[in-house]
Amino acid sequence: MNEQINAKHWIDGAWTGLARVSESLNPATGEVIGTYADAGVEEGLAAIEAAARGFTAGPWRLDPMMRAAALSHLADAYAERMDDVVDTLCRENGKLRPEAGFEAHFIVRALRFAAGLAVHPFGRVTDTHPGRQAMSIRQPVGVAGLIVPWNSPAYLCIRALAPALAAGCTAVVKMPGQAAQTAALMCEILATVPELPAGTVNVVIESGSDVARLLVESPQVPVISFTGSTRTGRLVAQQAAAHFKRVGLELGGKTPHLVFDDADLDIAVAITAQSSTVFAGQFCMTGSRVLVQRRVADEVIAALADRLENVRPGPAADPASQIGPMIDTASVARVDAAVEDALAAGAKAIVRGGPSTIPDLAGGAFYHPTLLSVSDSTLPIVQEETFGPVQTVQIFDTEEEAVTLANDTDYGLSACIWTRDVDRPVRVARQLDAGLISVNSWANLTIEFEEGGFKSSGVGRLGGLASIEDFLEYKQITQDYVPLPH
Template sequence: MTRHSPALPHARHLIDGQWRDSATRTPSVNPATGRTLGTFADGGAPEAREAVAAAHRAFTSTGWPRDRRLRARALNELADQLAARRARFIELLARENGKTLTQAAFELDLAIPKLRYYAALALTDHGRALEAGPGLYAMTLREPAGVAGIITPWNSPVVLAVRALAPALAAGCTAVVKMPGQVGLTAGLFSETVASAASLPPGVVNTFTESGNEGAPWLVASPDVAAISYTGSTEVGRTIMERAAPTLKSLSLELGGKTPMIVFGDADLDAAVPVLTRAITTFAGQFCMAGSRVLAQRSIAGELRERLVNELSAVKLGPGDDPATEMGPLIDAAAAQRVDEAVEEAVAASAEPLLRGERAGAFLGPSLLEVTEPTAAIVQREIFGPVATFELFEDEPEAIASANATPFGLAAAIWSRDVDRPLRVARELTAGTVWTNTWAVVLDESEEGGYKQSGLGRLNGPQALHHFQETKHLIHPVDGLPR
């Protein structure tokens, strides 16, 4: 008797409450093994047009924009559906994205409560009302902007989709979510989650996946899209600003980062070194807040250098779904080669390799490069891999100047036992998030975003709603009263 292997899964788009396929079916590949995991419908401009039309109809013809209780119920239901699929998402992210099981779980456990937080905010509002003159009343109201276009990156596709979608829905917008082709099956499971939320009217949330670059530019340029939320590179962020200019739509851009991890002489190295190691290797360094710059005060630089090299050398590489793995592969072999070449260029340009990671397929071990000038290309560029520079400073002013010496300003961390120093230094850092004696702590309740070329706007917290809203001023004179 012949045994047949079970058919591989195929992921489709979700548009206007219906499943949609595409003429192109693209394989999804496990970067650790090279094996095909399944296929996904690979869309583009036609899917983007159809999704925007559906979202526009839902915004103009349903009660969604004005029904707060419906929005809160739908967001809580999305959280329930995501929680019900938590184990499936973790397994799929580990295989398709290369994350370790622990890191995949971390992503899901950030996403689920975020939906519940914005479900609560959907029921709240704020504005102002006053009697501007006798019988002349004025008030301001927040209203949903319209259709939100959300362009999601592959490195943390679930939580970063939710981070923009949750406030957009809470604000009363309808949405089109462009999911990344590198994680096409994860995108399909996300679409399944959306489809399972019965409280969502058809067309309120539409998803399509593409590996090319046709649908996303169409979203940015469309006059029927009122707001764009994009997470990704600074280079693409500039292009989005250019293409959005003719329609003057609202933009939220979280872009590149080059996080300085400033370690002062009085830091607790026993606590700092393991976190510095995770900051370099989490998601294989494919993280906008990766701790890609270690700034060490000279008094402890020798000890920190030695301990950090030892810790990074001991990191165990392996497939993401192996529980023993501490760092998985990069998203694909091409990414590993690109990062490896950046390290090679830096060494050729005078960086001292304290540790040089070896490459095999999509796997690339951690690298630590000592540099003497903050103007070096390896310091100024976002590498997006398990690579960090090691830089020295003498005192607080030099640490601040060095930390601020890149075009990025997304995040920073300060390590010190001094109770006042972290606040004193943080005040001078041009970064949207500054941690003290920790790293990668992100709160639903607190805004997150970048200074300088790390982006525009803020996500998380109440302020995230503003990107998806307009402010309307109402003036109401009362008849018969003097004005």
């Protein structure tokens, strides 16, 4: 898939464009790879109206078997286009091919899991009194507004869309301009599923935030699912509160690696280094904090520095590339400024990294990994999400100190524990303020279990049985079925 595509919106089962057109760029080269219709309020309103009609007038909310079939067939359709999904992520998102494949492989599994959820809404019934039954049924909330980030757009869209559809909601999906080509491919795939009525899924692409703001403020959209920064998530929650909307938020992260002195250090160092370079550090679970026990600190730091210094940046088209580009050169400048600020505040550079000066990569948004030693946990480089290939190192002596350091941020999305002790992982994991704990591994995501964050990393859960919760409403119905004497 190397031809240029003019991506359009998918509203009420039809393609629609706009006079305003923006360009899609390859972040590895800066080259134009396509164009897209750039939405505004008009397209947002049309998408909301289509979704509202689809919810109230169509069979979608009333037919769980139809929803299960649609999700299953959508999984089949994605399976047939998986190479195209990967190719598009490589060209538009900058991911290396194995990384794009890692993202894409979750899609089919998430859709198949949601197909099962569609026919299991988990209501219940009981006799509350002789001759009287009470039942609790669960019904779809209505139109779901799904605001998707650019960093893993193919999967993160489906991660929210699949449970929304399983619940019986219709949806308006707001895709970012940086993922316009991914959005176009998704709409092509959606259009091949006959069980998806027109208006059930509506997709708009925008470089700004007018449509996102409209979704949050519209009384016709009772539930919002947002994945993105904590700063924007707070604004979404505040604005949605005016209408008492359901809000699911997966926000920033500051994943710590707790490396104990009894860990398998070869594996721990290899995966810890990789956790900084995957997606060029543009991942909410990037392993940005390395906490290492003092007895092995020198060994771990030296080995980690060696790996990061020798990481080879390059485009997805080069199989030898070990870290792809960031999404744009503005992100490169932002990350480098954060590193400079940290150095000025007392952090020490173990591996400086920084914007690439390799001539063959000119025009691309490449950033070499950076490793900083810090002793002050209050530094912004420790407390704030960097969203780039930057790691900080801190040293601890005791297990209790490791837990304290790990929890000493406003974030709580994920954490990693490295040890060969049998009991320590369970003991430490129960004390960590994070939604996903990976033991002797990193970012071990599982579709069938809940994913989400503590503290400023968000509210609600996607994945697992809880993924459908935000999109369903409870209703109690009580009936006297034995006539009462008069």
